[in-house]
Amino acid sequence: MGRYFEKIKYEQFKNDISDDKKLYEEYNLPKRETKYAAGYDFYALFDFTLKPGEIKKIPTGVKVNMEGDEVLLLVDRSSQGFKYNVRFCNQVGVIDKDYYSNPNNDGHMWIRIQNEGDKDYVVKKGDGICQGMFMKYLTVDNEKEDFIERETNY
Numbered sequence: 001m002g003r004y005f006e007k008i009k010y011e012q013f014k015n016d017i018s019d020d021k022k023l024y025e026e027y028n029l030p031k032r033e034t035k036y037a038a039g040y041d042f043y044a045l046f047d048f049t050l051k052p053g054e055i056k057k058i059p060t061g062v063k064v065n066m067e068g069d070e071v072l073l074l075v076d077r078s079s080q081g082f083k084y085n086v087r088f089c090n091q092v093g094v095i096d097k098d099y100y101s102n103p104n105n106d107g108h109m110w111i112r113i114q115n116e117g118d119k120d121y122v123v124k125k126g127d128g129i130c131q132g133m134f135m136k137y138l139t140v141d142n143e144k145e146d147f148i149e150r151e152t153n154y
Contacts, residue, residue: 003066005029012106039131044123050115063107065100073133085117
C-alpha cells in the first residue's frame with residue numbers, strides 16, 4: 001500500500017475551498033525541502049493574513065495514506081512560533097490511517113492556527129504553513145480487537 005499524499009477529490013475541493021479548477025490543478029502536495037528534513041512542508045492554497053489574537057481554520061487540500069502502524073503528526077513550522085508567535089490551536093494534529101478518504105470529508109486535513117503575537121502574520125499562496133511527520137507507533141500486546149468504524153463529524 002505505501003505512504004503517500006494526494007489531493008482531495010475535486011468535489012470535496014469545491015465543497016471546502018473553491019470551484020476553481022485551475023487552483024485545484026496547480027497546488028503542490030507536501031514535500032521535504034532538504035534531504036535530511038524530518039517534515040513534509042504543507043503549502044498555503046491562497047493568500048491570507050492572521051491579525052493579532054485571530055484564529056483561522058486553513059484547508060490544505062491534501063489527504064494522506066500510510067501503513068497501519070503509522071501516524072502523521074501535523075506541527076507548526078519552527079519559524080511560525082519562534083519568529084511570529086503563531087501556533088496550532090491544538091498544538092499537534094494527529095492524523096490516523098483510517099482518516100484517509102473517509103466518506104464525510106474525503107480525509108481532507110485542515111489546520112487551525114492562532115496569532116498570539118502583536119503583528120499581522122501574512123501568508124502568501126505557496127508559503128509553507130505547517131509540516132507533517134510520519135511516525136511509527138506501538139500498541140499494547142493484550143488489546144482486544146473489537147474496534148468501531150471511524151465516524152467523522154468535521
